[in-house]
Amino acid sequence: MAPDPQHRPATQSDVAREVGVSRTLVSFAFRGAPGVSHETKQAIFEAAKRLGYRPNAVAADLARKHRSAVGLYLLDIRNEIYADVLSGVRTALPQDSNRLILSVSRSVDGVDPGALESLIEARVGIIIAATLLDSDERVQEMARIVPLVSVTRPVRGVDSVYSDDFAGARAATQHLLSLGHTRIAHLSGPVYDGHVVRRRSYEQTMRDAGLAPQTVAAEDFTPDAGQRAAAQMLNRSDRPTAIFTHNDQLALGVREAAYARGLSIPEDLSLVGYDNSRTAHLHGIDLTSVDLHAVELGRTAGTVALERLNNPDAPIADERLMPQLVVRNSTAPVRGTAG
Amino acid sequence: MAPDPQHRPATQSDVAREVGVSRTLVSFAFRGAPGVSHETKQAIFEAAKRLGYRPNAVAADLARKHRSAVGLYLLDIRNEIYADVLSGVRTALPQDSNRLILSVSRSVDGVDPGALESLIEARVGIIIAATLLDSDERVQEMARIVPLVSVTRPVRGVDSVYSDDFAGARAATQHLLSLGHTRIAHLSGPVYDGHVVRRRSYEQTMRDAGLAPQTVAAEDFTPDAGQRAAAQMLNRSDRPTAIFTHNDQLALGVREAAYARGLSIPEDLSLVGYDNSRTAHLHGIDLTSVDLHAVELGRTAGTVALERLNNPDAPIADERLMPQLVVRNSTAPVRGTAG
DNA sequence: ATGAAAGCGCTAACAG
DNA sequence: CTGTTAGCGCTTTCAT
Numbered sequence: 001m002a003p004d005p006q007h008r009p010a011t012q013s014d015v016a017r018e019v020g021v022s023r024t025l026v027s028f029a030f031r032g033a034p035g036v037s038h039e040t041k042q043a044i045f046e047a048a049k050r051l052g053y054r055p056n057a058v059a060a061d062l063a064r065k066h067r068s069a070v071g072l073y074l075l076d077i078r079n080e081i082y083a084d085v086l087s088g089v090r091t092a093l094p095q096d097s098n099r100l101i102l103s104v105s106r107s108v109d110g111v112d113p114g115a116l117e118s119l120i121e122a123r124v125g126i127i128i129a130a131t132l133l134d135s136d137e138r139v140q141e142m143a144r145i146v147p148l149v150s151v152t153r154p155v156r157g158v159d160s161v162y163s164d165d166f167a168g169a170r171a172a173t174q175h176l177l178s179l180g181h182t183r184i185a186h187l188s189g190p191v192y193d194g195h196v197v198r199r200r201s202y203e204q205t206m207r208d209a210g211l212a213p214q215t216v217a218a219e220d221f222t223p224d225a226g227q228r229a230a231a232q233m234l235n236r237s238d239r240p241t242a243i244f245t246h247n248d249q250l251a252l253g254v255r256e257a258a259y260a261r262g263l264s265i266p267e268d269l270s271l272v273g274y275d276n277s278r279t280a281h282l283h284g285i286d287l288t289s290v291d292l293h294a295v296e297l298g299r300t301a302g303t304v305a306l307e308r309l310n311n312p313d314a315p316i317a318d319e320r321l322m323p324q325l326v327v328r329n330s331t332a333p334v335r336g337t338a339g
Numbered sequence: 340m341a342p343d344p345q346h347r348p349a350t351q352s353d354v355a356r357e358v359g360v361s362r363t364l365v366s367f368a369f370r371g372a373p374g375v376s377h378e379t380k381q382a383i384f385e386a387a388k389r390l391g392y393r394p395n396a397v398a399a400d401l402a403r404k405h406r407s408a409v410g411l412y413l414l415d416i417r418n419e420i421y422a423d424v425l426s427g428v429r430t431a432l433p434q435d436s437n438r439l440i441l442s443v444s445r446s447v448d449g450v451d452p453g454a455l456e457s458l459i460e461a462r463v464g465i466i467i468a469a470t471l472l473d474s475d476e477r478v479q480e481m482a483r484i485v486p487l488v489s490v491t492r493p494v495r496g497v498d499s500v501y502s503d504d505f506a507g508a509r510a511a512t513q514h515l516l517s518l519g520h521t522r523i524a525h526l527s528g529p530v531y532d533g534h535v536v537r538r539r540s541y542e543q544t545m546r547d548a549g550l551a552p553q554t555v556a557a558e559d560f561t562p563d564a565g566q567r568a569a570a571q572m573l574n575r576s577d578r579p580t581a582i583f584t585h586n587d588q589l590a591l592g593v594r595e596a597a598y599a600r601g602l603s604i605p606e607d608l609s610l611v612g613y614d615n616s617r618t619a620h621l622h623g624i625d626l627t628s629v630d631l632h633a634v635e636l637g638r639t640a641g642t643v644a645l646e647r648l649n650n651p652d653a654p655i656a657d658e659r660l661m662p663q664l665v666v667r668n669s670t671a672p673v674r675g676t677a678g
Numbered sequence: 679a680t681g682a683a684a685g686c687g688c689t690a691a692c693a694g
Numbered sequence: 695c696t697g698t699t700a701g702c703g704c705t706t707t708c709a710t
Contacts, residue, residue, distance in 0.1 A: 009484075011686090011687055011688085012687065012688065013687080013688095021696075021697085022696065022697045022698080023687090023688080023689095023697090024689085024690085024696070024697060024698085025695085025696065025697080027688065027689060027690090028689095028696095031689090035695060035696085036695075036696085037695060037696090040695080040696085052484065054456075054459050054460055054484070055460055055687095055688085056460065056462055056686095056687055056688070057457075057460040057461055057462070058397050058400070058401060058461060058462050058687085058688095059401055059462075059686075059687035059688045059689090059702090060687080060688055060689070061397070061688090061702090062397060062398055062401060062686095062687080062688070062689090062702050062703070062704095063687075063688040063689040063690080063701080063702055064688080064689060064690085064702080065689090065701095065702060069461075072441070077416075077422045077425055077426055078419075078422050078423070078426055080417075080419075083416045083417050083422055084417065086416050086443070087416055087417055087443070090443055090445075095445075099440065099457060099460075099461050100440065100441045100442070100443075101438065101439065101440050101441070102411070102439045102440070102441040103439070104425065104426070104429055104439075106429075106434075117393075118396075118438060120393050121393055121394055121395065121396040121438075122396055122397060122408075122438050123395055123396070123397050123398075145348075145391065145393075223617070252621060255621070255622065256621070256622055259622040259623075278562070279618050279621070282591060282594070282595070282618070282624065283594065283595055283598040284598075284623035284624060285621065285623060285624065350702090350703055350704085351703065351704065352703080352704095360680075360681085361680065361681045361682080362681090362703090362704080362705095363680070363681060363682085363705085363706085364679085364680065364681080365704095366704065366705060366706090367680095367705095370705090374679060374680080375679070375680085376679060376680090379679080379680085394703095394704085395702095395703055395704070397703085397704095398686090398702070398703035398704045398705090399703080399704055399705070400686090400704090401686050401687065401688090401702095401703080401704075401705090402685075402686055402703075402704040402705040402706080403686080403704080403705060403706090404685095404686060404705090462687095
């Protein structure tokens with residue numbers, strides 16, 4: 001049935017020769033272009049099938065001087081929200097034109113220069129990047145080379161689709177405040193451009209409430225890092241009664257550290273994460289968290305990308321979604337005067 | 340600094356013209372091919388930088404009649420183990436040749452014909468597929484068109500990297516048996532080729548123990564499906580005292596259903612999942628599960644893919660990894676005579 | 679060490 | 695409706 005294992009795949013020329021027409025007709029037929037008689041079309045498809053011919057999308061792009069592939073950069077595929085973003089992007093992209101070229105960061109805990117290089121060399125038409133850790137300048141520079149939509153983080157002059165982190169972090173902090181907590185700590189990730197909004201929002205909200213912010217930076221954004229950082233924080237005599245973390249992964253780490261130390265949540269420690277991952281929903285986890293609507297972020301990014309592809313001169317997109325605090329059982333009123 | 344926004348990107352010819360040499364030299368220089376004087380090389384790189392030239396990997400592949408991209412098919416990116424597989428594949432692939440073209444299934448709950456088509460049309464050199472739901476015949480047919488390594492599932496005549504599901508499911512079932520359970524149910528996913536091993540292993544292990552297997556098929560592999568299926572199972576008067584699920588996601592659904600019904604785990608219901616996802620580790624979840632070493636599966640698949648690329652005539656790979664039962668607190672001895 | 683020329687598989691005017 | 699002719703950006707003999 002199918003052709004040989006590793007034989008030279010059939011080309012348009014092969015089909016054309018088989019049918020006895022020119023390559024042009026074959027090309028037209030496969031693209032559904034008008035101007036091919038029904039009969040020839042039939043003959044062409046038949047021959048193509050017989051030969052096991054498959055169009056070469058790459059060669060077509062080259063000839064067309066057009067880039068139909070979309071490049072997707074994801075910071076950390078193991079983090080649920082990036083999987084959600086990917087999944088959202090997928091829904092926005094047309095069923096057929098699905099050449100999705102992926103670049104996953106090599107280092108979750110740092111800038112990965114050259115992460116976008118492979119995407120550029122693969123000549124994608126546009127890059128959807130979630131989340132770039134590079135400096136604003138560098139992102140802007142990349143965007144000058146290839147259309148780029150920044151997801152999760154706004155960058156001036158670059159199409160951006162993100163969530164209002166300031167509002168989200170403020171809601172989280174205020175929630176803790178309203179529960180009577182005063183010793184509220186924030187566990188942030190390492191500091192990168194565009195990654196300090198939640199932290200700054202927390203700090204300002206604390207100060208606005210007349211309290212001293214206390215921020216600790218984890219080594220990276222993983223549960224392990226969260227656990228290590230929390231182990232230290234919880235050892236202090238004046239340990240916080242509540243912790244707000246940069247993301248759910250970090251929060252899950254804090255949770256483990258708390259239990260390891262014999263503290264219960266929310267009785268001894270209130271905990272608020274960020275992302276509202278599926279894990280946060282689980283009975284027994286019940287993590288209060290801020291939903292940034294990752295799937296929606298991805299879907300919107302896909303739409304923006306498509307628009308940009310169709311109209312390079314469209315005004316820069318700036319889509320800011322509103323996050324939502326989801327209160328569960330990991331937070332409770334502070335207990336009397338803490339010890 | 341960088342060239343115009345959407346200007347025509349610089350090509351080798353541009354660089355050649357700028358320096359005053361032939362395209363050949365530029366090509367040689369960029370590939371580090373011998374036969375270019377040091378001076379010309381310098382001049383070329385300089386000019387390239389000035390013009391913002393980036394090699395076009397796609398055109399290079401075309402000219403070289405060679406496919407350097409690897410295609411990756413993932414059944415369900417929202418499922419942690421596929422993210423793990425991806426992450427494992429990444430580690431096995433050389434740093435530079437990282438053109439990873441992704442195809443994510445459109446429907447988690449069914450066969451997605453044409454999922455591999457885009458990969459083929461993108462002319463990838465090899466496809467790493469985890470997990471194909473198609474029939475063995477179809478997978479074999481695809482493998483005849485493009486080199487393919489099947490991950491998670493063995494397919495005769497096709498490079499396969501998988502875990503010994505039979506052993507894993509048997510260990511899980513025996514664990515429950517050894518705890519004194521007799522009414523042990525199995526929650527499987529929908530039935531597809533290559534996806535019935537765990538179920539069959541469970542059934543045989545039950546029969547070997549002189550017990551009647553009781554298998555229920557969920558609509559798909561998601562927590563929601565697991566919850567719905569479990570809600571029904573747990574409603575029966577002779578409800579099982581233990582449930583072994585096809586994967587962790589399903590198990591998490593069962594867990595929610597149990598709690599919703601006021602049953603505690605493991606007191607009223609023992610639960611065993613499959614995958615040993617990170618969620619299973621969490622305090623408060625403590626899900627007993629079978630670890631299939633997804634990252635390792637991905638890493639091995641990447642290695643096999645590379646070998647196949649280098650040697651099309653190498654014997655078919657058949658890498659079977661041994662899974663490992665990880666016992667946690669979601670399983671306990673059966674209580675007296677159940678009610 | 680360098681260049682000319684042919685070609686990869688396909689598209690796109692432009693002619694018949 | 696159908697075929698001819700140039701490319702797309704790059705690699706690769708084969709000369710010089």
